[in-house]
Each structure stands twice: as C-alpha cells, then as structure tokens.
Amino acid sequence: MKGAVVLSGLLVTILLATLLTMAVLDLADGDRARSVAAARFGGEGTADDAMIAVVRAELGLDRPFLARYADWAGAAVTGDLGQSFVTKEPVAQILTRAFAVTAPMALAAFVLGMALAIPLGVLAAVRPGGVIDRGTVALASLGAAAPPFWLGLALIGLFAVQWQILPAYGAGTVAHLVLPAVTLAVWVMASHTRLIRSFMREALAAPHLDALRLRGVSEFRILTRHVARPVAGAMAPLLTLDLVGLLEGAVVIEVVFARPGLGLTFVEALRARDMAVILGFVAFSVLLYAAANAAADVMSRRLDPRLREALHV
Amino acid sequence: MSDLTARRARSSLWDAILLGAMLVLVVLAAVGPWLVPSNPTTTDFGARLQSPSAAYPLGTDALGRDQLSRLLAGARATLGLALIISLGAALLGLAAGLAAAAMGGTGDRLLTRATEVLQAFPELIAALAIAALFGPSVGNLVLALVVTGWMRYARLTRSMALAIVARDHVALARMAGLSRLAVLRRHVLPLILPALLVMWTGGWARSILAVSALGFLGFGIQPPAAEWGAMLLDARRHMVEAPHLMWAPGLAILFAVLAISLAGDRLRDLFPFDEARVA
Numbered sequence: 001m002k003g004a005v006v007l008s009g010l011l012v013t014i015l016l017a018t019l020l021t022m023a024v025l026d027l028a029d030g031d032r033a034r035s036v037a038a039a040r041f042g043g044e045g046t047a048d049d050a051m052i053a054v055v056r057a058e059l060g061l062d063r064p065f066l067a068r069y070a071d072w073a074g075a076a077v078t079g080d081l082g083q084s085f086v087t088k089e090p091v092a093q094i095l096t097r098a099f100a101v102t103a104p105m106a107l108a109a110f111v112l113g114m115a116l117a118i119p120l121g122v123l124a125a126v127r128p129g130g131v132i133d134r135g136t137v138a139l140a141s142l143g144a145a146a147p148p149f150w151l152g153l154a155l156i157g158l159f160a161v162q163w164q165i166l167p168a169y170g171a172g173t174v175a176h177l178v179l180p181a182v183t184l185a186v187w188v189m190a191s192h193t194r195l196i197r198s199f200m201r202e203a204l205a206a207p208h209l210d211a212l213r214l215r216g217v218s219e220f221r222i223l224t225r226h227v228a229r230p231v232a233g234a235m236a237p238l239l240t241l242d243l244v245g246l247l248e249g250a251v252v253i254e255v256v257f258a259r260p261g262l263g264l265t266f267v268e269a270l271r272a273r274d275m276a277v278i279l280g281f282v283a284f285s286v287l288l289y290a291a292a293n294a295a296a297d298v299m300s301r302r303l304d305p306r307l308r309e310a311l312h313v
Numbered sequence: 314m315s316d317l318t319a320r321r322a323r324s325s326l327w328d329a330i331l332l333g334a335m336l337v338l339v340v341l342a343a344v345g346p347w348l349v350p351s352n353p354t355t356t357d358f359g360a361r362l363q364s365p366s367a368a369y370p371l372g373t374d375a376l377g378r379d380q381l382s383r384l385l386a387g388a389r390a391t392l393g394l395a396l397i398i399s400l401g402a403a404l405l406g407l408a409a410g411l412a413a414a415a416m417g418g419t420g421d422r423l424l425t426r427a428t429e430v431l432q433a434f435p436e437l438i439a440a441l442a443i444a445a446l447f448g449p450s451v452g453n454l455v456l457a458l459v460v461t462g463w464m465r466y467a468r469l470t471r472s473m474a475l476a477i478v479a480r481d482h483v484a485l486a487r488m489a490g491l492s493r494l495a496v497l498r499r500h501v502l503p504l505i506l507p508a509l510l511v512m513w514t515g516g517w518a519r520s521i522l523a524v525s526a527l528g529f530l531g532f533g534i535q536p537p538a539a540e541w542g543a544m545l546l547d548a549r550r551h552m553v554e555a556p557h558l559m560w561a562p563g564l565a566i567l568f569a570v571l572a573i574s575l576a577g578d579r580l581r582d583l584f585p586f587d588e589a590r591v592a
Contacts, residue, residue, distance in 0.1 A: 028446035145571035150563035270445040
C-alpha cells in the first residue's frame with residue numbers, strides 16, 4: 001500500500017518535472033525550426049522559408065504543446081527519446097553510448113573516493129579533536145573547496161604537460177581514466193569523510209555500547225555489528241546525492257578532459273541548442289535522481305528498523 | 314582551567330582570522346574593480362602570455378591583459394554575483410517557506426509539491442540549461458542560479474516555522490491579540506534566522522563554485538569582462554605555452570570557498586541545528 005503511494009508520488013514528480021522541462025525549453029527556444037534548419041544547412045540566414053516549413057512539420061512543431069508532450073512521454077516510456085535535431089541520431093542511442101563512457105569514470109571515482117573517506121572518517125572519529133581528526137577535517141574542507149575543473153587542469157598541467165606520463169584528453173584506455181577519476185574522487189572523498197566522521201562519532205557515543213561491553217561482547221563485534229550498522233543506515237540516503245553529484249561532477253570534468261560521456265554530450269547539446277538531446281538528458285537525470293531517492297528510502301528502512309514505523313511520504 | 318583559557322584564546326583568534334577573511338572577500342566583491350593597477354580589458358599584443366614579472370605580478374594572458382587586474386576585477390563577478398545569488402535564493406526561500414507555513418492546507422500542499430518537483434532536477438544541470446539556453450548574460454546567470462537554489466531554504470523555513478508555530482509562546486502571542494503577520498515577524502522569524510544564516514554561508518560558497526563553473530563552461534560571464542571561472546577557461550586554452558595562468562584564479566576560488574565554508578562551520582558551532590533532519 002505504502003509502496004504504491006511512494007511510487008505514484010514519484011511518477012507525478014517525474015511527469016511534472018519533464019513537463020516543466022519541455023515548457024522551459026520551448027520558452028528558451030524562440031523559433032526552433034529556424035535554428036534547426038540553420039544548423040542543418042550551415043549558418044544563420046541560409047535556410048529559406050520552405051526549408052523552415054519542412055523542418056517545422058518534421059519536428060511536429062506545428063502542433064499544440066500538450067499534444068507534443070503526450071507524444072514525447074508516450075514514446076519515452078518505450079525507450080524512444082526522439083532524434084537529435086542536428087545529427088538525426090536517436091537520442092537514446094547517443095545517451096547510452098555516452099553513459100558507457102561516464103559510468104566507468106564515476107564508478108572508479110566513487111570506489112577510490114570511498115576507499116579514502118571510510119578509513120579517514122573512522123580514524124578521525126576514534127579520537128575527536130586529535131591530530132588525525134583535525135588533519136582529516138582540514139583535508140576534507142580543502143578538497144570540498146577546490147573547484148573540480150581547476151583541479152583537473154592542475155593535474156593535466158603536472159601529469160600530461162610537465163611529466164607527460166598520462167594522456168590529458170579523450171577516452172578509451174585505462175590511462176585515460178586515471179586523471180578524470182582522480183579529480184572526481186577528490187569530490188567523493190571530501191563530501192563523505194566528514195559525514196562518516198560525524199556518523200561514527202554519534203554511533204560510538206551510544207550508551208548501549210557500554211552495556212554490550214559489560215556483557216562481554218568483543219570490541220570487534222561491537223564495531224562490526226553495533227557501530228557499522230547505524231553508520232551504514234545513516235549513509236544510505238546519501239547515495240542519492242552521490243549519483244547526482246557524480247553526474248554533475250561529470251559535466252564539468254568531462255569538459256576539462258574532453259571525455260565524450262554524458263556530461264560533455266549535454267554541454268555540446270547546449271552549445272548546439274539540440275533540444276531533443278537536452279530534453280532526453282534532463283529527463284534521464286530526473287529519473288535517475290527520483291529512482292535513487294526511492295531506492296535510498298527503502299535501503300535506509302531496511303538498515304534502520306526505527307525508520308520503518310515513521311511515515312515518510 | 315588554563316587549558317580552557319587557552320582554547321578560548323585560540324578560538325577567538327580563529328574567529329578573528331575568519332572574520333577578517335570574510336571582510337576581505339566582501340570588500341573584494343564590492344570594490345575589486347576599483348583596486349586594479351591597470352585596465353583589466355586593455356590588450357597588449359607585445360606582451361602576450363608573459364610569466365610573472367615586476368610589471369605584471371601574475372603575468373599576462375593570450376591577449377596581453379594584466380592577470381592581476383583581471384583577478385581583482387573578476388572578484389566582483391565571481392564573489393559579488395555569488396553573494397547576490399545566494400542572498401536572493403535565501404530570501405525567496407524564506408518568503409516561500411513562511412508563506413507555506415502561514416497558509417497551511419491547500420496552499421501549503423501546492424507550494425510543497427512545487428518545491429518537490431523543482432528539487433527533482435539536479436541543481437547544476439538545471440542552472441546550466443537555463444543559463445545556456447536563455448543566452449549568457451549577467452541577468453540570466455543570476456536568474457538560473459536563484460531559480461534552482463531557493464528550495465532548500467524554503468524547506469528549512471517551512472519545517473522550522475511549523476515546529477515553532479506549535480509552541481506555547483506563539484499561542485500566547487496570538488491570544489494577546491497580535492495579528493498572524495506580526496506573530497510571524499516577531500515570534501517565528503527570529504528563531505529561524507540563525508539556521509538560515511548557517512545555511513546561507515554554505516549557499517554563498519556553493520554559488521561561487523557554480524558561477525565559476527558556468528564561467529568555465531562558457532555559459533557565464535562573457536569576455537572581455539573578467540570572471541575567475543572564465544579566466545580558467547582561457548588558461549585551459551594555453552596550458553602548454555603558459556601553465557602559470559591557471560594558478561591565480563584557481564587558488565582564489567579555493568581560498569574564497571574555503572574561508573566561507575570554515576566561517577559557516579564556526580557559525581554552525583555557535584547556532585547548532587541539524588540540517589539533515591530539519592530540511
């Protein structure tokens with residue numbers, strides 16, 4: 001029952017968000033047929049009225065807004081996001097190809113960032129106010145303040161220009177993955193270390209841990225069962241922000257490293273005003289966000305039984 | 314006892330440093346363009362891509378423009394616009410949150426639903442689309458980042474206001490004959506402001522990163538005007554010939570964001586509230 005409520009709320013949000021996106025894109029786009037015709041036939045002012053009329057009919061722009069939205073949404077449900085206005089390639093195909101470039105980078109960055117954040121956050125929490133604690137907080141603050149596009153440039157300057165040991169631009173090999181993944185991993189590390197630290201502190205201060213110690217439960221078992229579990233429960237909802245943060249980070253970082261992933265595809269579509277690709281990408285990111293939100297909700301309920309009682313719609 | 318005194322002295326020194334850093338940033342944001350040693354848009358093709366020297370302390374860019382002057386002039390764009398954007402978003406969110414809490418019923422549900430729909434968009438992606446598609450200009454940049462950034466303040470304000478309205482002192486004020494508006498202004502708003510202030514410092518820092526990211530992607534402040542992110546875009550084009558160009562703007566953003574975030578941390582210590590659980 002409650003699952004159905006959550007799911008329908010999710011669908012309404014996605015529906016309204018995509019409707020809004022299409023409305024804003026229409027508003028931003030004075031005369032789309034004219035710009036598409038110009039893009040396709042080269043240069044402003046080269047397309048005559050007949051060409052523009054052909055393009056307008058082809059794109060269905062002579063039809064009312066809601067009818068066009070219904071068409072788009074109906075096709076989108078079946079996985080058809082229309083065609084790029086510039087290259088005529090199916091948008092779903094463009095996004096799938098770009099996703100295959102972004103996903104390994106995001107995954108590598110997430111794994112690397114968490115591999116740093118978890119030990120740092122745990123060590124910092126063990127002795128609050130100690131040298132490790134303060135050093136960790138300083139490192140995390142510095143990492144969060146460094147603009148990722150500048151960090152990427154600095155890494156290119158050192159590793160690709162100065163020492164010439166790693167490629168600066170492009171994608172395809174593992175070597176191409178290193179610099180962008182490291183840049184994005186700094187964001188992952190910075191945004192998680194302090195959270196893990198504060199969740200750990202809270203979990204370590206729980207009074208029932210002393211009761212467990214009195215009963216003779218081993219320190220290892222306390223850490224793995226009674227501290228790790230609430231920390232994991234507190235972290236789970238943040239995974240949604242991670243997915244979106246990784247996607248947002250990819251936008252900037254892929255431009256820096258010229259990696260043809262989702263982010264670079266989006267920025268290039270914005271430059272070319274390729275509304276079909278823009279709409280497809282925004283719809284994809286809204287769907288990703290909404291689905292991850294719902295998944296995180298379920299996960300935190302499983303990990304923290306206290307939340308199962310609380311109504312959270 | 315002496316340990317406590319030492320800690321107090323240390324934290325008041327730290328407060329003074331943070332306050333000083335914030336002052337410097339606000340002054341730069343306000344009058345940066347008037348502090349320049351030379352015109353930040355004057356080109357000198359005889360002095361392209363020069364390394365730092367006595368005449369040009371931070372070197373020159375590809376058009377022979379003085380980097381120090383561009384850095385100072387760019388402070389107003391990056392820091393100042395981010396300040397305006399974060400204040401705009403905070404005020405809009407405060408107004409929307411208070412309105413939702415005061416109206417209750419259908420009005421509240423509609424406003425809450427609207428913030429939910431807007432929050433379904435990743436902030437940077439939505440801002441990028443708006444700024445790029447409506448044409449790069451200062452007005453559209455501010456609009457894009459305010460429209461995508463006010464919801465967190467609205468949610469915080471609404472949930473805090475609803476909790477405060479349920480308290481006894483609000484009921485007493487109503488019984489004493491104060492109007493709804495007066496109660497909101499005098500008995501609800503003052504209790505929300507500290508939390509909003511803490512959230513706003515984070516917002517200013519985020520806006521600096523957003524303004525410079527948009528500038529770097531070419532959708533923000535346009536040349537010849539100087540902006541730190543746009544300066545990094547220039548630096549990227551000349552990575553090989555003039556790698557020194559990327560250091561000053563990048564470090565400027567880093568230090569500004571770091572100082573504001575640390576000041577925000579300190580404010581959070583002074584006015585503790587649990588952002589994750591309230592908003």
